[in-house]
Amino acid sequence: MVRRSLGVWVALVCVVTLLAAGPRPAAGQGGSAADWTADFHPAMLPAYEGDMKFYSAAPRYAIALNIAPGEDETLVSGQQTVLYTNSLSQPLDTIVFRLYPNLNSYGAQMSVGEITTDGGAAIKPALDDTRTVLTVTLPAALxxxxxxxxxxxxxxxxxxxxxxLYGQFGVLGGILALPNAYPVLSVYEPGKGWWQEIDHPRGDAVFSETAFYDVRVTAPADLILAASGSEIDLTANDDGTLTHRFVAPLMRDFSLSASARYVTLTGEQDGVLIRLLYDPAPDGALAATQHGMQIARDALRIFNEVFGPYPFAELDIAQTPNSAGGLEYPGLIVLNGDVWAADTDYFTFLIVHEVAHQWWYSLVGNDQIRHPWIDEAMAQYSVAQYILATEGQDAYDAALESFRTQYELFAETAGDNPIGLPVSAYPDQETYWALIYQKGPAFFAMLEDRYGHDAMISSLRTLFATHRYGIATPESVQSTFEQTLGVDLDAAFAEWVGGFPVG
Ligand SMILES: [Zn+2]
Incomplete structure (x- = not known):
């Protein structure tokens, strides 16, 4: 059964990757230094509220978004205030924001006006030719x-x-999919500078650091919203709109989906509120959604046990018409509505894979354009752990064997390549799928053959514990595995992942 269902998943070649207001103080700035996390508590499980105080230097966004749907166009306007701390060991002359909606793959038009600092300076930012890299030259080095x-x-x-591309961003069939609908701080990499990659012919687009988000979304009253974090306040405005306030602490991104047709099914697992937002119109929609809820609960429970705890109070899963199958954002997963309504094994796979991304991409971040294997191989290997927990050893063995054979079959006919290349180095979707989503977990299966299942899970638990809210690189994955397994993995990483400078 599992072999067959994995075959179906493979055959489908999913890309699962897969009010305008005046300036506000960034969240917490108004309170004493001791309680700046107070507003964010509702979005963390109580046991993990204490995590926040270790990240006082993480960026803090306060965003006001106004959504104005029109007949032909939708306007999303707003203002954000970012409190940025220089956590580097060197002064910074510039700060770079990314305007992801201007990517060809997002297909919208985004502009940013004059920037003001708390020191009173007004700065006209510079936009590059791709219109996605916004450079703010600071009045004085930070x-x-x-x-x-x-x-x-x-x-x-x-x-x-x-x-x-995948219909990842935009307004399709009355459903608003709005990931990264604000200027997103980029990542400064010492020795390289600010991350400015745009080349993602497939896969995911974003590389960002963990931050704190306090977001007020003003939208027509009939829109039902799903977003990263937790909604903590709702205000009715004189013009008939509603203002929703979301807080999303320790998340590397803020994403939002909305539709007037959404109906919400809620559930709970390990203290986490799970919300599934779906279109009730298709036959069997509620039954499919109830099935999806059970899968999401099982996945959350299993990954909590296997890798370590999901620390947030909520996880939303919403339908969009994206053609990727599923797309992962911190605290919010979007899944294709037709796949959802059909409720086949592919729907199961998508939920499990995307829930796994909450551990690998959301909590443990990585550069999704240069090193897509890190989060995708781990998400796929995590799907196998779900199969082990729900279907047993034989099904698990078959799942790992499926990764190997699918990859080997591809490599024999189309040629092989390491898994450690950037997205753009894989010439087409089929190659990307075979090498990242099949060979990637086959690499972990190979390590499991050598060192045992318990040792591999221990390595991933250690990676999660040491990189949670942080960023994993090929080097740090290798060194974490080497320390946990007590072996030298230079040869294995060189063979499977490919060459990268190991410090
Ligand atoms: Zn994925």
């Missing part, structure tokens, strides 16, 4: 440990029912 607050207005114009 010294290590120093903070600056930047406030910026922005606007995004979306042509309704215009589809680009």
């Amino acid at each position: 010294q290590p440990g120093a903070q600056i607050t930047l406030t910026m207005p922005f606007a995004i114009t979306i042509a309704n029912d215009s589809r680009d």
Whole structure:
């Protein structure tokens, strides 16, 4: 059964990767230094609220978003204030934000106005030719440990029912899919500078650091919203709109989906509120959603046990018309609505794979363009752990064997390559799927053959414990595995992952 269902999943070649208001103080800035995390507590499970105080230097966003759907276009406008702390050991002359909606794969038009600092300076930011890299030249170098607050207005114009790449971003069939609908801080990599990659012909687009989000979304009252984090306040406005306030602490991204047709099914697992937002119109929609809820609960429970705890109070899973199958964001997963309604094994696979991304991508981050294997191989290997827990050893062995044989079959006919290449180095979707989603977990299966299942799980538990809220690199994955397994993995990583400078 499992072999067959994995075959189905493989055959489908999913890409599962897969009010305008005045300036506000960034969240917590108004309180004493001791209680700046207070507003964020509702979005963390009580046992993990204490995690926040270790990340006082993480960026803090306060965002006001206004969503104005029109007949042909939807306008998303707003203003954000970011409290940025220089956590590096060197001064910074610039800070870079990414305008992801301007990517060809997102297909919208985004602009940012004049930026003001808490020191009163007004800065006209520079936009590169791709219109996705916004560079803010600071009035004076920001010294290590120093903070600056930047406030910026922005606007995004979306042509309704215009589809680009996976339909990841936009307004399709009345469903708003709005990941990264604000200027997103990029990542400064010492020795390389600010991350500015745009080349993602497939796969995911974003590389970002863990941050704190306090987001007020003003939208027509009939829109039902799903978002990263937890909604902590709802206000009715005189013009008939509603303002929803979300807090999303320790998340590397803020994503939002909305539809007037969404109906919400809620559930709970290990203290986490799970919300599934779906279109009730298709026959069997509720039954499919109830099935999806059970899968999501099982996946959350199993990954909590196997890898370590999901620390957030909520996880949302919402339908969108994306053609990737599923897409992962911190605290929010979006799944294709037709796949959802059909409720086949592929639906099961998508939920489990995307829930696994909450551990691998959301909590443990990575550069999804340069090192897509890290989160995808781990998400796939995690699907196998779900199969082990729900179907037993034989099914697990068959799942790992399926990864190996699918990869080997591809490599024999189409040629082999390491898994450690950037997304753009894999020439087409089939190659990307075979090498990242099949060979990737086959690499872990090989290590499991050598060192045992318990040792591999121990390695991933250690990786999760040491990189949670942080960023994993090929080097740090290798060194974590080497320390946990007590072996030298230079040869294995060179053979499977490919060459990268090991420090
Ligand atoms: Zn994935």
